[in-house]
Amino acid sequence: MRSVAVRSAALILVVVLIGVPLVVTVATLPAHGEADAPVHAAVADRYVEHGVAETGMPNLVTAVLLDYRGFDTFVEVVVVFAALMAVLALPRGDLDQDGTPETGGDALGASDSPVEVSPIVFYVVRTLAPFIALFAVAMLYRGHASPGGGFQSAAVLAALFVVLTLILGRRRTERLLLRRARPWLEGAAPLAFALVGAAGMLLGGTFLSRPGTVDVHLVQETMGFALEIGIAVGGAVILARLFLTVER
Amino acid sequence: MSALFDAVLLALLITTAVTIARARDLVTAVVVFGLYGLLLSLVWQHRGAPDVAITEAAIGSGVTTVLFLVAVTRTARTERR
Amino acid sequence: MLLFGIDLDYLAFGVLFCVGLYMVVAKSNLIKKVLGLNVMQTAVFALLVTSGMIDGADPPVRTEATSAPFANPLPQAMVLTGIVVAVALTAVALALIVQIHADYGTIEVDELKEAP
Numbered sequence: 190m191r192s193v194a195v196r197s198a199a200l201i202l203v204v205v206l207i208g209v210p211l212v213v214t215v216a217t218l219p220a221h222g223e224a225d226a227p228v229h230a231a232v233a234d235r236y237v238e239h240g241v242a243e244t245g246m247p248n249l250v251t252a253v254l255l256d257y258r259g260f261d262t263f264v265e266v267v268v269v270f271a272a273l274m275a276v277l278a279l280p281r282g283d284l285d286q287d288g289t290p291e292t293g294g295d296a297l298g299a300s301d302s303p304v305e306v307s308p309i310v311f312y313v314v315r316t317l318a319p320f321i322a323l324f325a326v327a328m329l330y331r332g333h334a335s336p337g338g339g340f341q342s343a344a345v346l347a348a349l350f351v352v353l354t355l356i357l358g359r360r361r362t363e364r365l366l367l368r369r370a371r372p373w374l375e376g377a378a379p380l381a382f383a384l385v386g387a388a389g390m391l392l393g394g395t396f397l398s399r400p401g402t403v404d405v406h407l408v409q410e411t412m413g414f415a416l417e418i419g420i421a422v423g424g425a426v427i428l429a430r431l432f433l434t435v436e437r
Numbered sequence: 438m439s440a441l442f443d444a445v446l447l448a449l450l451i452t453t454a455v456t457i458a459r460a461r462d463l464v465t466a467v468v469v470f471g472l473y474g475l476l477l478s479l480v481w482q483h484r485g486a487p488d489v490a491i492t493e494a495a496i497g498s499g500v501t502t503v504l505f506l507v508a509v510t511r512t513a514r515t516e517r518r
Numbered sequence: 519m520l521l522f523g524i525d526l527d528y529l530a531f532g533v534l535f536c537v538g539l540y541m542v543v544a545k546s547n548l549i550k551k552v553l554g555l556n557v558m559q560t561a562v563f564a565l566l567v568t569s570g571m572i573d574g575a576d577p578p579v580r581t582e583a584t585s586a587p588f589a590n591p592l593p594q595a596m597v598l599t600g601i602v603v604a605v606a607l608t609a610v611a612l613a614l615i616v617q618i619h620a621d622y623g624t625i626e627v628d629e630l631k632e633a634p
Contacts, residue, residue, distance in 0.1 A: 197544070200540075200543055200544045203543060204536060204540045204543060204544070208539065211532055211535065211536070212529060212532035212533060212536065215528045215532040215565065216524040216525055216526075216529040216532060217525075218525060218569075220525045221525065221527065221568050221569050221570075222571060222573040229570075229572075229590055233570075233590045233591070233592055236591060236592065237578065237586075237590075237591070240580070240591075247579060248488075248578075248579045248580075249579065249580065249588070249591040250591045250595050250598070252591070253591050253594075253595040254599075261599065265603060268603060269602060272606035272607070272609065276609060276610050279613060279614070334579075334581070335581065336487035336488050336579060337488070337491070338488065340488075340492055340598050340599075340601075340602055341491045341495070344491070344492045344496045344500070345495045347495070347496070348495040348496070348499030348500055351500055352503075428500055428605065431504075431606070431610075431613075432500065432503070432504060432507075432609070434609075434613055435507055435508060435609060435612050435613050435616060436507045443527070444526070447526075447527065447530040448530075450534060451530060451533060451534060454534055454537045454538070454557050455537060457541070457557065458537060458540065458541045458545070458554070463547070463549055463550075466549075466550070466553060467553075470553060470556070473560075481567060484567050484568055484570075484571045485572075485576065486567050486577065486589065486594045486597075487577050488598060489597050489598055492598055492601050496602070496605050497560070501556065501605055501608055504605075504608060504612055505549070505552075505553070505612065507612075508612040508615060509549060511616050511619065512615060512619040512625050513549075513624070516546075516547040516550060516626075517547070517626055
């Protein structure tokens, strides 16, 4: 019909009008890869030079996330928590009082033709699961000195939970989320930031400040580690809960 | 040599993105999206960003792809029109 | 990394963004729109991390094995935050889509416009 053709042409015109100036602008930015590009001119040198001395963390990305830009990370974990609240606030006709569905069943295909989980997938996942969990915990523990940290552990733990739910069904993996303590687990990340921030206020005078010199090494490391545990546990539980809600 | 690897990676990225756009079957689109996440993780590693690579591999190819797959199973399997 | 007067990496990510934009704007299926949104987001992340890269640089983790120059850690931290926010956004959007399908029986925008 004519209106369909006109609509398609108008849409393509919109995309071209937005896309061509965008691509031209982006392609003519100063080229990446040189050490004196404008991107590096502001604060990156200071973070690279003095990062280890000021924060005590050889992993500069974790140093930026938890120390130099700690407020950004604080607000971001609150945003993720709010996303979970938004999903839980949707009206659901088939849920109980406390938010669990009335019927269990297999993960994929409960409302379609039943899908059999292949035995190869089952055994491989079941064998690898403890090693994956161990890897996530090891990344969390070494997060300040090698690639790793709070968000990475949360991602791997959430992926592990998702895969386990696929092969075991939600009934058995839901218990991992500890229904009684679940509100505390979900709010673990903002809570950790608030507590460590209050501790920083007692020690240094401003919210989320850390002792300036590396002499107070133990306190600094403990604060950083507490933040990372909060991010890892809170992030993993929130992602797992989001998956369970979409999956019904 | 690494410039050639770079060029191949980027060409593959664009090809998979166009495949996702053109696939009628939504399960195909989601599976190719999982491949897209994996290619992106390789791009991160090549750019010297191992933290981002780990997170993208776990979240992009793991959580997001399974989320999409579950949503497709619960709703429509093919795209009309 | 190649350079013929324009930066080919940035050009590729710009084109990727436009592919995602086309999917969001022109496709009628809601799940395709969310897929397009994800493609757009990852294109922006790719641009940010690539801008922080230095030729032949090590990852920004200062151990005995790495030496200067280091890649810029600031875009990487921003993109880490962005990836987690993107997955939260996708989860909320998909939960809404599943709810829409349960209520109206369809997830095509054309058909939803005519629904009562």
